[in-house]
Amino acid sequence: MRTREGGRIVDEAAVIARVRAGEPEAYAELVRAHTGIALRAAAALGAGADAEDVVQQAFFKAYCTLGRFREGAAFKPWLLSIVANETRNTVRTAVRQRTLAGREAALVEAEPVIPESADPAVAALEVERRAALLAALDRLSEEHRLVVTYRYLLEMDEPETAQALGWPRGTVKSRLNRALRKLQRLLPDFQPREGGDEHE
Numbered sequence: 001m002r003t004r005e006g007g008r009i010v011d012e013a014a015v016i017a018r019v020r021a022g023e024p025e026a027y028a029e030l031v032r033a034h035t036g037i038a039l040r041a042a043a044a045l046g047a048g049a050d051a052e053d054v055v056q057q058a059f060f061k062a063y064c065t066l067g068r069f070r071e072g073a074a075f076k077p078w079l080l081s082i083v084a085n086e087t088r089n090t091v092r093t094a095v096r097q098r099t100l101a102g103r104e105a106a107l108v109e110a111e112p113v114i115p116e117s118a119d120p121a122v123a124a125l126e127v128e129r130r131a132a133l134l135a136a137l138d139r140l141s142e143e144h145r146l147v148v149t150y151r152y153l154l155e156m157d158e159p160e161t162a163q164a165l166g167w168p169r170g171t172v173k174s175r176l177n178r179a180l181r182k183l184q185r186l187l188p189d190f191q192p193r194e195g196g197d198e199h200e
Contacts (some may be wrong), residue, residue: 012075019066027066030168031059035098037154041080044134044148044153045087054090058083077156077163084146084164136186144179151176 011034018026037059042051062069062079069078100140137145150161151172180192 012166013072016066016069016075019063024063027063030075034076035059038079038083041083041149041154042087042151045084046091047087050090054086055083058086061086064130074160074163077160080150080154080156080164086099132187133183136183139186140182143175144182147172147175148179148183148192 004064010029012030015026035055038055040053042054042058044151047054051064059078062134069075097143137148140148146165147161150164151158156164158172159175162169165172167175
């Protein structure tokens with residue numbers, strides 16, 4: 001599996017092989033390639049101000065369990081399943097409740113989704129829509145919130161979503177359909193943008 005990192009392609013399998021062969025510093029390439037999406041995942045799933053700590057812990061756990069990583073599998077969905085577990089643990093043990101505003105701020109800070117050159121009115125509308133979407137997501141069950149977050153906010157394709165969540169493809173499809181129907185009722189003008197290419 002190849003990942004683009006700072007304009008160059010990272011061969012994940014080769015990097016993982018180097019780490020397993022006793023070159024731990026090679027792991028930094030995977031960290032650089034996946035930090036952005038890991039931060040977006042943690043923020044979107046409710047880590048709030050703890051997103052960076054969650055991601056650091058997830059990368060550490062991924063490194064420690066790299067021996068169990070299935071050869072030939074994609075690294076990103078596997079890492080994001082660890083990020084999701086770490087976020088869940090952090091949110092459960094947090095004393096204070098995360099506010100929607102805090103989640104939105106963390107999501108925006110983690111990785112800008114609106115180009116700086118965009119029209120300010122368009123940018124404001126995009127932020128408003130995103131806040132409305134996050135508010136609607138908060139009203140879904142955890143399973144439905146997770147599948148929509150991975151598939152659309154993190155722009156993962158269906159196989160990656162299934163791998164990250166540890167669900168069969170059919171379960172992803174059916175839960176996504178139910179979640180989108182609920183979102184459609186909450187946000188009548190909601191039109192999801194497609195994530196990555198489907199690999200049927």
